[in-house]
Amino acid sequence: MADKILGGLLWAGVAYFCCMAAAHFVGFKMPLLFIYYDTPLYAYQDKIIAFAVVAYICLFYSAARIPDVVPAALAALWITVIGLCLVNLSDALRIVLAGKGTTAYWLQTSLLGVYTLTLTLCWRRAKSQPAT
Numbered sequence: 542m543a544d545k546i547l548g549g550l551l552w553a554g555v556a557y558f559c560c561m562a563a564a565h566f567v568g569f570k571m572p573l574l575f576i577y578y579d580t581p582l583y584a585y586q587d588k589i590i591a592f593a594v595v596a597y598i599c600l601f602y603s604a605a606r607i608p609d610v611v612p613a614a615l616a617a618l619w620i621t622v623i624g625l626c627l628v629n630l631s632d633a634l635r636i637v638l639a640g641k642g643t644t645a646y647w648l649q650t651s652l653l654g655v656y657t658l659t660l661t662l663c664w665r666r667a668k669s670q671p672a673t
Contacts, residue, residue, distance in 0.1 A: 543666035543667040554614075568584060568587050615657070628646075629647055634646075
């Protein structure tokens with residue numbers, strides 16, 4: 542059962558990252574698809590992010606099909622969550638925000654963290670179950 546849930550969560554990740562890539566490509570700044578949705582960004586930067594997100598799409602697609610790839614997807618996502626936390630705490634972001642708060646960014650980072658933790662727990666449970 543855990544392997545089915547894990548598979549569903551990985552396919553949900555593929556869908557999410559496809560939406561994120563599309564949003565960045567067209568410049569549709571919507572929270573969850575654009576973590577820092579209200580900060581200045583040049584159109585060419587959005588396009589670069591969109592192309593970089595394709596790597597996540599490929600990684601999660603592969604992980605959904607090949608269980609041995611799941612640890613790589615988890616590592617990438619945990620590093621991303623940690624990186625977003627560091628950005629949220631950074632002086633650089635504080636300067637750009639000019640006094641505005643970071644609550645919205647922390648909420649989005651937390652949601653990604655919960656997704657990552659859930660994936661991790663499902664993966665651990667799935668790999669501890671005997672093969673059927």
